[in-house]
Amino acid sequence: MKVRMKLYVKMLLLILTTSFVIFGTSILVIGLQIKKNAYNKSVEYADLTAKVNARQIKGEMQKYMSTAQGLNNFLLSFESLDSAARRANFMNILKYNLKKKTDILSLWTIWEPNTIDNFDSLYINVKGNTYIGNFSPTYYKEGDSIKLEGLSSGPLFQGNYYTTPKTNRKQTLLAPYYYSYGKGEAYAVLQTNMIVPLIYNGRFLGVIGADASLDSLQKYAEQIKPFDESYAFLIAHDGSIVAHRSSKWVGQKLDTLKYSKVTSEEILQNAQWNNNYSFTDVDPITGQETYFTMSPLTIGKASERWVFGIAVPISELNSVAKNSFILSIIAGLVALSVLSIFIYIIARSITRPVTNITRVLEEIAKGNIETSLKVKGKYNDEINDMAQSVNKLIDGLNETAGFAKQIGEGNLDREHQLLSKNDFLGQSLVDMRESLKEARKFEEEKREKDRKQAWVTQGLAQFGEILREDNDDMQKFSVNIAKNICEYMEIPQCAIFIIEEDENESYFDLKAVHAFGSQKLIDKKVKEGEELVGRAISEKSTIHLTNTPDSFATLTTGKTDDPAPNNLLIVPMLMNDEPFGLLELMGYEPFENHQIEFTEKLAESIAATVSSVKTNIRTAQLLKQSEQLKDELSQQEEEMRQNLEEMQATQEEAKKRESELSAIRNTLQNTTMMAEYDLDGRIIRINELMANTYGHAAEHMIGKFQDAFVTQDDASRRGFLKFWQEVISGVTKKRIHEITKRDQTIYLSETYIPIFEDEEIDRVLNIATDITHKVKLDKEITQLMNKVSELKNN
Structure with a gap:
C-alpha cells in the first residue's frame, strides 16, 4: 500500500532538515521579524496618509458648502426686503458671490412657485425665472465674465438636485457628473453640487446650490505618493471615481474595477461608515497584490460620504526588509551549495510529471480536448491531484462542447450541468441558450401578431366588397x-x-x-x-x-x-x-x-x-315629395315672381347697408384702439393700434394678463383688480390710463364694456382713445389761467 505524502512534506523533509540550523536563526527570527515590523510601519504610514489627506480634501470642499450655507442664511431674510425688489437683490447677491469665489463654477437657487413674492405671473418666461414664473436664476462663469443661464422648458422640480434636499431637508452633496456651461459637451468638466434647502418656519421654500469643479482634486490626488509605486484615489458616495492616478478612470464607477476578494458594494459600504477601512487584493489596474486603505469624509451636514484612499503594492510595503533578506541570502549561499544535489534530485522528481501535464495543457490551449490526452497519475501527491484536475477539465470541456453543438443544431431544451459556480464558459452557453429561446419566442409572437394584423386587413378588404x-x-x-x-x-x-x-x-x-x-x-x-x-x-x-x-x-x-x-x-x-x-x-x-x-x-x-x-x-x-310639390310650386310661381321683384329691391338695400357697416367696422379697427379680454383678464384679441401704444407686437400680448401692462406696483395692481371686479360684474366702466413709452407719456381714455352671450358675461371689450393732446391742452390752459390770475392779483 502506497503511503500518501504531499509534495510540500517531501520538500520539508529533504531541504528544511539540512537548512534549519543555517537559516533558522538568521532568516526565520531576524529576517521575518524585521520584515514584519517594516511592513506594519509602512501600513501605519499609509493609513495615516489617507486620514490626513481625507481631512485636507474635506477642508477644501467644505468651503463650497459654507458658501451655499451663507447664501442660504441671507436668502431666508427675504421677508425683510421689499417684495418688488427681492428677485433683483438676490440675483445681484448670487452674481457678486460668484465673482468673489474664484473656485466656484456656478451659483443657483430654485424657489417653489409663489413663495418669494407672489409675482410669478409677472415673470413667466423672464430670464432668471421659469416658464411658470417661479424664481430660478443660475449664474455661471465664462472666462472673466458672469453670465445668467437661459430659460429652461424642461420638467420642473424633478431632478435629484431638488427632490433629495426637499425630501430629507438636509445639506446635500450630489454625485459627480460632467457638465458644460454654454460651450457644448466638448468643454464639459467633472463637477459636483453643494445644495442647502431653504427652510423657513418649518416650510420648504426651495434650494440654494454651489457647483464646484473637481479637477483640482484630481491634481491633488496625482501629487500624493507616500511610496514610489503607490497612488491616491477619491470615490463619491455613489461609487463614482472622482480622482485617480490614471485620469481615464475618472468619472467611471467603482464596480468597473473587478476585485477578486471583495465586491465594490462591500468596499463602498465599509469605507463610508468606518473611520479607517483596509483590505488586500490584486489591483485590477496594475495586476499586483496591493494594500488598499480608505478614510471617509463628510461635507458639512450632508449625509452623503465620500471616500479617500491610498493603494500601495505589497512589494513596496516589504521593500524596507529587502536589505535584511539580502544579508540572509548571502549567508545562505554557502549552505545552498551543500543542498544543491538534494534540490536537483527533488526537482527531477517533480518536473517530469509537471512537464507531462504542461504538454497536455498546451494541447488543450490549442483546442484539442480528445479524451486520449488524459494524464495517468503515478504518484499519490499534489502532482496526481493536478493530473486529476486536468482530466476533469478535459471531460468538462467535452461536455460543454457537446452542449454547444446541441445548441447549434437547434436543440434548445438540452440541459447542462455546470462544472462549478465559477464555470463561466458553461454559464455563458446556458445564457446563450436562454437568449435564443427568448429570440425564438419573440419571433413566434411577431409572426402571430403579423398573422392577426393580416386577418384584420383581409377581413376589412373582404367586407369592403360586401x-x-x-x-x-x-x-x-x-x-x-x-x-x-x-x-x-x-x-x-x-x-x-x-x-x-x-x-x-x-x-x-x-x-x-x-x-x-x-x-x-x-x-x-x-x-x-x-x-x-x-x-x-x-x-x-x-x-x-x-x-x-x-x-x-x-x-x-x-x-x-x-x-x-x-x-x-x-x-x-x-x-x-x-x-x-x-x-x-x-x-x-x-x-x-x-x-x-x-x-x-x-x-x-x-x-x-x-x-x-x-x-x-x-x-x-324628397324626390317623391318634390314631384308632389311641383304642381303647388307652379301655382305659386307667379306669386313668387311678384314677390321676387320686391325681394330684389330689399336685397339691394340690405347690401348697401352691409357695405356701410363693413366700412364703419374697418374704420374703427384702423382708427380706434380696441382689445378683448376673458373674465380672468387675459388678452384674447387686440388690434395693432393698441398694441403699438403699449410698445409691443399684438401677437406677443395675446394670452398675457392685462394687469402686467397697466400696473407698475402693488398699489396700482390692487386698484386695477378692484376696477376689474366691477367690470366683470356687468358694469360698463371708464378710466384714464397713463402710459410711459420711450420717455413719452401717453394718456388713454378707456371704456371697458362687458359682452353678454346667453345672458352670461362672455368677455370684456376695451375701446380706447388717445387723449394725450387734450390732456396737454388742458394743462396748458390751466397754466395760462393761473398766469392770468396772477396778473390780475398784481
Whole structure:
C-alpha cells in the first residue's frame, strides 16, 4: 500500500532538515521579524496618509458648502426686503458671490412657485425665472465674465438636485457628473453640487446650490505618493471615481474595477461608515497584490460620504526588509551549495510529471480536448491531484462542447450541468441558450401578431366588397352583414341594430340576427341608454363582457348538451362621433384584441354605408315629395315672381347697408384702439393700434394678463383688480390710463364694456382713445389761467 505524502512534506523533509540550523536563526527570527515590523510601519504610514489627506480634501470642499450655507442664511431674510425688489437683490447677491469665489463654477437657487413674492405671473418666461414664473436664476462663469443661464422648458422640480434636499431637508452633496456651461459637451468638466434647502418656519421654500469643479482634486490626488509605486484615489458616495492616478478612470464607477476578494458594494459600504477601512487584493489596474486603505469624509451636514484612499503594492510595503533578506541570502549561499544535489534530485522528481501535464495543457490551449490526452497519475501527491484536475477539465470541456453543438443544431431544451459556480464558459452557453429561446419566442409572437394584423386587413378588404352589395335595401343589407360576420369571425351569433327616427324620437331597431348558422326573426327596439346596447350607444364606446352566466344568452341551439356562448362584444357604429347603429356579437371564447380592433373598424365602415343608404332613401323620399310639390310650386310661381321683384329691391338695400357697416367696422379697427379680454383678464384679441401704444407686437400680448401692462406696483395692481371686479360684474366702466413709452407719456381714455352671450358675461371689450393732446391742452390752459390770475392779483 502506497503511503500518501504531499509534495510540500517531501520538500520539508529533504531541504528544511539540512537548512534549519543555517537559516533558522538568521532568516526565520531576524529576517521575518524585521520584515514584519517594516511592513506594519509602512501600513501605519499609509493609513495615516489617507486620514490626513481625507481631512485636507474635506477642508477644501467644505468651503463650497459654507458658501451655499451663507447664501442660504441671507436668502431666508427675504421677508425683510421689499417684495418688488427681492428677485433683483438676490440675483445681484448670487452674481457678486460668484465673482468673489474664484473656485466656484456656478451659483443657483430654485424657489417653489409663489413663495418669494407672489409675482410669478409677472415673470413667466423672464430670464432668471421659469416658464411658470417661479424664481430660478443660475449664474455661471465664462472666462472673466458672469453670465445668467437661459430659460429652461424642461420638467420642473424633478431632478435629484431638488427632490433629495426637499425630501430629507438636509445639506446635500450630489454625485459627480460632467457638465458644460454654454460651450457644448466638448468643454464639459467633472463637477459636483453643494445644495442647502431653504427652510423657513418649518416650510420648504426651495434650494440654494454651489457647483464646484473637481479637477483640482484630481491634481491633488496625482501629487500624493507616500511610496514610489503607490497612488491616491477619491470615490463619491455613489461609487463614482472622482480622482485617480490614471485620469481615464475618472468619472467611471467603482464596480468597473473587478476585485477578486471583495465586491465594490462591500468596499463602498465599509469605507463610508468606518473611520479607517483596509483590505488586500490584486489591483485590477496594475495586476499586483496591493494594500488598499480608505478614510471617509463628510461635507458639512450632508449625509452623503465620500471616500479617500491610498493603494500601495505589497512589494513596496516589504521593500524596507529587502536589505535584511539580502544579508540572509548571502549567508545562505554557502549552505545552498551543500543542498544543491538534494534540490536537483527533488526537482527531477517533480518536473517530469509537471512537464507531462504542461504538454497536455498546451494541447488543450490549442483546442484539442480528445479524451486520449488524459494524464495517468503515478504518484499519490499534489502532482496526481493536478493530473486529476486536468482530466476533469478535459471531460468538462467535452461536455460543454457537446452542449454547444446541441445548441447549434437547434436543440434548445438540452440541459447542462455546470462544472462549478465559477464555470463561466458553461454559464455563458446556458445564457446563450436562454437568449435564443427568448429570440425564438419573440419571433413566434411577431409572426402571430403579423398573422392577426393580416386577418384584420383581409377581413376589412373582404367586407369592403360586401358593403357595396344590397345597400339600397337596409333589411337585406343587415342580414348579409350579420351572416358574413359570423362566418368570417367563426362566432355563433351576430345581431345588427340600425338607428330609426320618427316624428317624436329616435331608437335602434334590431334589423338582423344570425345565430347558429341561420337567420332569426326577432322584433326588438332599444332607446339610447337602455340595456347594455343603449349604454354602449350612450357612452359611444365598446363593451366586452366575458364569462357571462348561461342564462345571459337568449338564443341557443336548442340542444341541452350544447354550451351557450358566454362572451359578449357590443360595438357602436359611429361616423363623425354620431351613432348609426351597433353590432352585438356572442362567442364561446373571449374576443381577442385584434378581433375587437377588426369589429370597431368594420363598425365605422358599416356606419358610413348606413349613413349613405339613409341619405339615398331620404333623397328618394324628397324626390317623391318634390314631384308632389311641383304642381303647388307652379301655382305659386307667379306669386313668387311678384314677390321676387320686391325681394330684389330689399336685397339691394340690405347690401348697401352691409357695405356701410363693413366700412364703419374697418374704420374703427384702423382708427380706434380696441382689445378683448376673458373674465380672468387675459388678452384674447387686440388690434395693432393698441398694441403699438403699449410698445409691443399684438401677437406677443395675446394670452398675457392685462394687469402686467397697466400696473407698475402693488398699489396700482390692487386698484386695477378692484376696477376689474366691477367690470366683470356687468358694469360698463371708464378710466384714464397713463402710459410711459420711450420717455413719452401717453394718456388713454378707456371704456371697458362687458359682452353678454346667453345672458352670461362672455368677455370684456376695451375701446380706447388717445387723449394725450387734450390732456396737454388742458394743462396748458390751466397754466395760462393761473398766469392770468396772477396778473390780475398784481
